[in-house]
Amino acid sequence: MKITLHSPLDMHLHLRDGDMLKSIARYSSRYFAGAIIMPNLVPPVTTIEQVIEYDKRIEEAIDGDSFERYMTLFFKNSYGYDFLKEAEKYIKAIKLYPSGITTNSEGGVSSFEIDDLKETLEAMSELGLPLLVHGETNGFVMDREREFGSFYEKIASAFPKLKIVMEHITDRHSIKLLNEYENLYATITLHHLYITLDDVAGGLLKPHLFCKPIAKRYEDREALLDVALKAYPKVSFGSDSAPHPISSKESLGCAAGVFSSFVALPALCELFEKHNSLDNLQKFISDNAREIYDIVPIKKEVTLVKKEFEVPKELNGVVPMFYGEKLDWSYDESIGS
Ligand code: NCD
Ligand code: ZN
Numbered sequence: 001m002k003i004t005l006h007s008p009l010d011m012h013l014h015l016r017d018g019d020m021l022k023s024i025a026r027y028s029s030r031y032f033a034g035a036i037i038m039p040n041l042v043p044p045v046t047t048i049e050q051v052i053e054y055d056k057r058i059e060e061a062i063d064g065d066s067f068e069r070y071m072t073l074f075f076k077n078s079y080g081y082d083f084l085k086e087a088e089k090y091i092k093a094i095k096l097y098p099s100g101i102t103t104n105s106e107g108g109v110s111s112f113e114i115d116d117l118k119e120t121l122e123a124m125s126e127l128g129l130p131l132l133v134h135g136e137t138n139g140f141v142m143d144r145e146r147e148f149g150s151f152y153e154k155i156a157s158a159f160p161k162l163k164i165v166m167e168h169i170t171d172r173h174s175i176k177l178l179n180e181y182e183n184l185y186a187t188i189t190l191h192h193l194y195i196t197l198d199d200v201a202g203g204l205l206k207p208h209l210f211c212k213p214i215a216k217r218y219e220d221r222e223a224l225l226d227v228a229l230k231a232y233p234k235v236s237f238g239s240d241s242a243p244h245p246i247s248s249k250e251s252l253g254c255a256a257g258v259f260s261s262f263v264a265l266p267a268l269c270e271l272f273e274k275h276n277s278l279d280n281l282q283k284f285i286s287d288n289a290r291e292i293y294d295i296v297p298i299k300k301e302v303t304l305v306k307k308e309f310e311v312p313k314e315l316n317g318v319v320p321m322f323y324g325e326k327l328d329w330s331y332d333e334s335i336g337s
Contacts, residue, residue, distance in 0.1 A: 001273075001305070001306040002303055002304065002305050002306070002332070003269060003278060003281070003303070003304050004301050004302070004303045004304075005265065005281065005282060005285055005286065005301070005302045005303075005304070006282060006286060006299075006300075006301055007033035007034070007286050007297040007298065007299060007300050007301075008031065008032050008033060008237075008265060008285045008286050008300075008302055009032060009033060009034050009035065009236070009237070009285065009286050009289045009290075009295075009297055010028060010032050010034075010035040010036070010237065010238060010239045010241070010261065010264070011035070011036045011070075011165075011187050011236050011237060011238040011289050011293070012035075012036055012038065012132075012167055012168060012187045012189070012238025012239060012240045013028060013035040013036060013037060013038060013238070013239055013240075013241055013261065014038045014040070014103075014240070014241060014242040014243065014257065015028065015035075015037055015038075015058055015061075016041070016243060017041050017054070017057065020243060020245070020318075021057060021058065021061045022061050023315075023316035023317060023318070024243050024259070024261070024315070024316060024318060025058060025061035025062050026061070026062060026063060026065060027241075027261045027262040027315065028067070028241070028261040029062035029063075029065035029067035030065055031261075031262075031264075031265055031302055031331065032067060032261075032300075032302075033066070033067065033068060033286070033297045033298050033299070033300035034067060034068030034069065034070060034295075034297050034298065035067070035068075035069065035070065036070045036072060036092060036093060036132070036238065036293075037054075037055075037058065037069050037070065037071050037072060038072060038095060039054075039071075039072045039073055039074040039095055040074065040095070040097065040102075040103060040104040040105060041054070041104065042104055043107070044074035044104065044107050045071075045072070045073055045074050046073060046074050046076055046107075048086060048087050048090055051071045051073065051087070051090045051091055052090060054071070055069050055071055055090070066298055066300060067298075068297060068298055070091075070092035070093070070293070070295070071090055071091045071092060072091055072092065072093050072094060072095045072132065073087060073091055073094045073095070074094075074095060074097070074107065074108075075094050075095060075096035075097065075108070075109060075120065075131075076107075076120065077109070077116055077117060077119060077120055078119060078120070079094070079119070079120040079123065079124075080119055080120075080123060081122075081123040081126065081127075083123075084120070084123045084124065084127055084129065085123075085127065088127050088129055091129070092129075092130070092293060092295070093129060093130040093131070093132050093165070093293070094120070094124060094129060094130075094131055094132065095132045095133075095134070095167075096108070096109055096131060096132065096133045096134065097109065097134045098110070098112075098134065098136060098137070098138070100138070101134060101136050101138065101144075101212065102134060102136075102212040102256055103212070103242065103244075103255060103256055103257060105134070108134075112151050112154070114154065114155070114158050117155070118158075121155065121158075121159050121162060122159070124159075124162055125159045125161045125162040126161075128161075128163075128294075130162075130163040130164070130165055130185075130292075130293060131155075131162055131163070131164045131165070132165045132167050133152070133164060133165065133166060133167055134167055134168075134212075135148040135149075135151070135152060135166050135167065135169075135174070135213075136148055136212065136213055137151075141214050142197070142214065142216060144213060145169065145170055145171040145173075145174060145213050145216075146171050146173045146174075149173055149174065149177055152164065152166060152174075152177055152181070152184060153177065153180075153181065156177075156181040156183050156184050157181075159183075160182070160183055161183070162183060163183055163185060163292070164181075164183055164184050164185065165185045165186060165187060165292070166178075166184060166185070166186040166187075167186075167187050167238065167240070168187055168188070168189050168192065168213060168238060168240045169186045169187070169188060169192075169224065170192050170213045170214070170215060170216045170220060170224070171213075171216055171220050172219060172220045172222075172223035172224075174186060175223050175224070175227055178227075178232075178234050178235070184234070185234045185235070185236075185292050186227075186234065186235050186236075187235070187236055187237065187238030187240075188224055188227070188228050188235055188236075188237065188238065189237075189238060189239055189240040189258070189260070190237075190239055190260045190263070190264045190267055190268060190321065191209065191211065191215065191240075191258045191260055191321060192215060192216075192221065192224055193221065193224055193225055193228055193268075193271060194221075194267070194271070194321075195209055195215045195221070196215050196216065196217060196218050196220075196221050197214060197215050197216060197217070199215065200214065200215055207249045207250055207254040208249055208258065208259075208319045208321065208323065209258060209321070210249075210254050210256055210257075210258075211240070211242065211256050211257050211258045212256040212257075225271075225275070228284055229271075229272060229275050229277040229280060229284075230277070230280060231277075231280035231281075231283035231284040231287075231288060232288075233283075233288055233291065233292075234288075234292070235284070235288060236284065236285075236288040236289035236292055237264075237268070237284050237285050237289070239260050239261050239264050240257075240258070240260075241258070241259055241260045241261035241264070242256070242257025242258060242259065243257065243259040243318040244257050244259075244318070245317055245318065246314070246317060246318065246319060249319065258321050259315075259318045259319065259320050259321065260320065260321040262311075262315060262320050263311055263320055263321050263322050263327065265285070265302065265304055265329075265331070266304060266309050266327045266328075266329040266330055266331065267321070267322065267327055267329075268281060268284075268285065269281065269304050269306075269328075269329035270327055270328045270329050272284075273306075273328070273329070302331070302332075303331075303332035304329050304330065304331055304332060305329065305330060305331075305332050306328060306329055307328075307329070307330045308326050308327070308328065308330070309326065309327040309328075309329060309330035309331075310324075310325075310326050311323055311324065311325055311326070311327060312324075
């Protein structure tokens, strides 16, 4: 059995910088036609020059692969219309992080009052630039996304023309919001379709599955699976692949992030096939995103075959999701060399 995916897109990707960028970029660029590139570098990407320079470094790292970078800026309250009018030539969206909530988010937002955010949000709304949000409060870790719901409701109502993407949703209550607000959308990761908190901490602690937002309950995973498998049009795939060196994961104070880009397509084939939904994978992995973000991706066909794939224990110093396990699907041998 085979499946050919047309221009698969990853709408939430951390490519990092420096040596890490060089080591991991091609695990995305070989297999995807494009990706939303997250701006949480140190320092974060907040100027047009930084966007252009970062994009150049990515271009070098992907070594000629055809792979479109949908660049983003790190949200700041003070981006006015004129700045964003110029920036929109180089970026596809802006990513908002609550301050300190996840890796490299210290410069994020600490007030969620509309008055404090409106300078940037009004300009984004006028220019049609989507707002991508890491939606967690600093409450109890299992409740953070749910608690953030009232903020989503507040901005969705205050800026009805602004497209707001709830990034990497993990909680079934976020799905309800999707139905209630026309301008709310979401991305879903691979790992949140596969794991619950039990997989992270139910037995021996699994640092390579530790991420933000933390994986939740079985009923949350079921709700995410339901919308992903039927390729609900307001939802697209965003891996949130977030590599960290082994020394930062297997350490006192484990860094948050799952490195999943390399295994994402084979694992999604396996999951969608298991649930008799392979016909919907094209929509989840590309077509929905084209509509939501109004993009026409470059043409790239990626074929996967139903053939055992043993996931390496390590890839250039990073441990991938499913390390050492066997998946049922693999990349067609002619690609990715
Ligand atoms: C991400 C990272 O490492 O950059 N970590 C994570 O656990 N997902 C940041 C993020 O998206 O929260
Ligand atoms: Zn992320």
